[in-house]
Amino acid sequence: MRxxxxxxxxxxxxxxxDRGAIVVANALKNAGMEILYTGRHRSPQEIVRTATEEDVxxxxxxxxxxxxxxxxxxxxxxxxxxxxxxxxxxxGGFISEDDVEPLMALGVARVFPVGSSTGQIATxxxxxxx
Amino acid sequence: MFDQEFLALLEKARQEWEEAxxxxxxPQEQALFTDLSGxxxxxxxxxxxxxxxGFDYFEDLGFPGQYPYVRGNDxxxxxxxxxxIRQYGGIASAKESNKLLRDLIANGQTAIGLAYDLPTQLxxxxxxxxxxxxxxxxxxxxxxxxxxxxxFEGIDLNGLFVNSVANAQAAVILAMHVAVADKQGVDRSAIxxxxxxxxxxxxxxxxxxxxxxxxxxxxxxxTIEYCARNMPMYWPVSPCGIxxxxxxxxxxxxxxxxxxxxxxxxxxxxxxxxxxxxIAPKFSFVTANNHSDFFSEIAKLRAxxxxxARTLKHKYGATLPASLQFxxxxxxxxxxxxxxxxxxxxxxxTLAALVGVLAGAQHIGLRTIDEGFGIASRETQVLSIRILxxxxxxxxxxxxxxxxxxxxxxxxxxRDYEERIETxxxxxxxxxxxxxxxxxxxxxxxxxQDAYRLQRRIESGSYVRVGENRYAEAEExxxxxxxxxxxxxxxxxxxxxxxxxxxxxxxxxxxxxxxVRTAAAHDDSSEHNLMGPILEAVRQYATVGEICQVLxxxxxxxxxxxxx
Numbered sequence: 228m229r230x231x232x233x234x235x236x237x238x239x240x241x242x243x244x245d246r247g248a249i250v251v252a253n254a255l256k257n258a259g260m261e262i263l264y265t266g267r268h269r270s271p272q273e274i275v276r277t278a279t280e281e282d283v284x285x286x287x288x289x290x291x292x293x294x295x296x297x298x299x300x301x302x303x304x305x306x307x308x309x310x311x312x313x314x315x316x317x318x319g320g321f322i323s324e325d326d327v328e329p330l331m332a333l334g335v336a337r338v339f340p341v342g343s344s345t346g347q348i349a350t351x352x353x354x355x356x357x
Numbered sequence: 358m359f360d361q362e363f364l365a366l367l368e369k370a371r372q373e374w375e376e377a378x379x380x381x382x383x384p385q386e387q388a389l390f391t392d393l394s395g396x397x398x399x400x401x402x403x404x405x406x407x408x409x410x411g412f413d414y415f416e417d418l419g420f421p422g423q424y425p426y427v428r429g430n431d432x433x434x435x436x437x438x439x440x441x442i443r444q445y446g447g448i449a450s451a452k453e454s455n456k457l458l459r460d461l462i463a464n465g466q467t468a469i470g471l472a473y474d475l476p477t478q479l480x481x482x483x484x485x486x487x488x489x490x491x492x493x494x495x496x497x498x499x500x501x502x503x504x505x506x507x508x509f510e511g512i513d514l515n516g517l518f519v520n521s522v523a524n525a526q527a528a529v530i531l532a533m534h535v536a537v538a539d540k541q542g543v544d545r546s547a548i549x550x551x552x553x554x555x556x557x558x559x560x561x562x563x564x565x566x567x568x569x570x571x572x573x574x575x576x577x578x579x580t581i582e583y584c585a586r587n588m589p590m591y592w593p594v595s596p597c598g599i600x601x602x603x604x605x606x607x608x609x610x611x612x613x614x615x616x617x618x619x620x621x622x623x624x625x626x627x628x629x630x631x632x633x634x635x636i637a638p639k640f641s642f643v644t645a646n647n648h649s650d651f652f653s654e655i656a657k658l659r660a661x662x663x664x665x666a667r668t669l670k671h672k673y674g675a676t677l678p679a680s681l682q683f684x685x686x687x688x689x690x691x692x693x694x695x696x697x698x699x700x701x702x703x704x705x706x707t708l709a710a711l712v713g714v715l716a717g718a719q720h721i722g723l724r725t726i727d728e729g730f731g732i733a734s735r736e737t738q739v740l741s742i743r744i745l746x747x748x749x750x751x752x753x754x755x756x757x758x759x760x761x762x763x764x765x766x767x768x769x770x771x772r773d774y775e776e777r778i779e780t781x782x783x784x785x786x787x788x789x790x791x792x793x794x795x796x797x798x799x800x801x802x803x804x805x806q807d808a809y810r811l812q813r814r815i816e817s818g819s820y821v822r823v824g825e826n827r828y829a830e831a832e833e834x835x836x837x838x839x840x841x842x843x844x845x846x847x848x849x850x851x852x853x854x855x856x857x858x859x860x861x862x863x864x865x866x867x868x869x870x871x872x873v874r875t876a877a878a879h880d881d882s883s884e885h886n887l888m889g890p891i892l893e894a895v896r897q898y899a900t901v902g903e904i905c906q907v908l909x910x911x912x913x914x915x916x917x918x919x920x921x
Contacts, residue, residue, distance in 0.1 A: 293495065
């Protein structure tokens with residue numbers, strides 16, 4: 228049996244809205260995953276450092292401020308630099324439909340906009356590590 | 358309240374009615390009839406329910422404009438003047454927001470609610486590395502007094518109510534309001550408005566904090582004291598429940614934590630030697646009026662009125678009517694609106710407005726139907742204004758004061774909320790007060806539990822969101838286009854900032870910032886109130902980032918407790 232999925236739930240930039248992050252963290256924990264949470268206002272550097280040190284499978288970035296492009300770009304760049312591309316970046320939050328494809332083009336594995344269910348997120352993570 | 362003979366008759370009649378009309382409820386069905394805060398709701402309420410709760414007309418209800426002000430702060434309430442329409446908005450730059458404000462005022466918006474971008478709210482100038490990618494997104498950018506001057510160009514501040522959603526740096530924004538009003542020649546006594554300035558709620562949930570808790574409270578106290586002495590019409594502190602509900606707190610917890618935060622500010626100010634009657638009139642409350650727990654939201658607000666009035670009178674010794682009145686600004690929570698089938702949100706906005714009206718709110722603000730898509734467009738802002746105008750001008754619902762007052766159900770539910778709020782307030786006091794409970798993460802964890810419980814109800818379908826988890830359509834037919842951001846905005850703001858730094862008197866700026874530093878380094882006291890030095894720094898066009906940096910140097914920054 229595979230070891231439990233490890234997810235780093237992350238809040239980046241100046242965005243303080245952490246309801247989504249915390250609800251998803253709780254749901255994934257209840258689904259048997261190992262969850263770490265960065266707390267708010269983290270830089271991409273801090274997030275990638277924690278993700279590599281903790282050897283997580285996914286970074287679950289929650290973002291509601293509209294600053295998702297520069298932040299995802301920076302996280303992807305740092306993951307490549309650290310040769311930690313096996314860590315997948317999954318993004319959730321206030322993200323318009325139009326932004327989903329461009330985010331995927333940056334290397335984001337999956338986007339869950341507002342209205343996604345925690346069940347969908349958990350199912351995706353389980354499928355993705357198979 | 359009712360005579361014994363009547364109650365005996367009623368009890369018998371009620372029993373007969375129950376027996377003739379049984380409603381067999383299985384235990385698992387009881388949950389269908391509790392509200393989101395877990396308060397059970399009965400099938401029917403009669404005078405017997407008031408009797409069971411020891412309801413007393415004079416103590417529990419009284420008259421409008423009289424203690425405990427549960428029927429309203431004003432004897433005539435909306436008969437002569439409706440609530441103020443306070444929409445929340447702010448886009449990109451001061452210049453663009455000025456245009457939007459003029460447009461909305463021309464369309465009947467009667468109070469201004471300003472939204473700032475995150476760098477402004479966290480005290481960073483647009484050229485700060487931490488501001489990258491966030492400039493002008495969640496609201497307008499304010500770098501210095503120059504932006505506030507542009508924001509109100511051609512808009513007379515005399516008597517106009519202007520609220521700023523500013524918390525950690527509220528003192529700086531308040532100083533800008535004062536400085537622009539001074540330049541327009543508005544008398545200090547005619548400056549109307551508020552800053553949110555509820556820093557405890559930022560530590561709890563919204564996350565726009567800068568300084569450690571004691572320093573945050575000091576800044577709140579400085580602004581309250583300054584306004585108590587200089588600006589009789591201004592409300593410098595607005596304990597804010599809406600953000601607690603948006604973070605997932607149920608209505609009961611919203612009320613508990615909002616009041617607990619408010620009493621913390623009252624105590625900080627009285628400890629500085631201010632009398633309750635100097636400071637209590639400076640409070641207004643920004644509360645949720647969500648449609649999703651319709652009657653409970655109204656009962657919650659009525660219960661908060663009673664508890665505020667009673668506590669200020671008996672615990673803090675306030676006597677003035679303005680001290681005992683609970684000024685309500687209702688703000689609908691965006692999370693109660695859906696992204697799918699967004700036109701349905703117009704109904705939700707209308708119901709939320711009605712919560713505010715039936716609770717006797719002083720100001721009402723609504724979200725917009727495009728909430729799920731981004732920052733409101735001009736059209737959807739106007740729609741929300743129109744909804745409030747329809748209620749105010751088309752329905753005759755303003756003809757009587759407190760139309761729900763005396764309803765067996767509403768009075769019972771109000772008492773149920775009151776008792777539960779009081780109990781939880783006592784528990785917080787027993788744990789050492791609100792600042793202790795925040796620094797230990799206890800409050801945050803309670804809200805997290807509420808949020809998670811609600812999410813599970815949404816996903817199980819027991820909490821219905823029409824068009825989203827029920828009556829959803831396979832193909833989304835309506836996609837709204839919210840306000841579109843200008844990709845050049847960040848560069849433009851940085852260019853303006855550089856111009857500002859070249860054109861102002863640098864020596865005067867440095868000297869003013871030193872005064873801020875000196876006052877900040879002294880202990881919390883009237884003598885070293887920071888408002889004076891901050892106002893001088895603002896007048897010299899010191900930037901928000903510069904002033905906050907000086908305070909960061911002296912105060913340090915808040916470190917969050919681990920909550921997960």
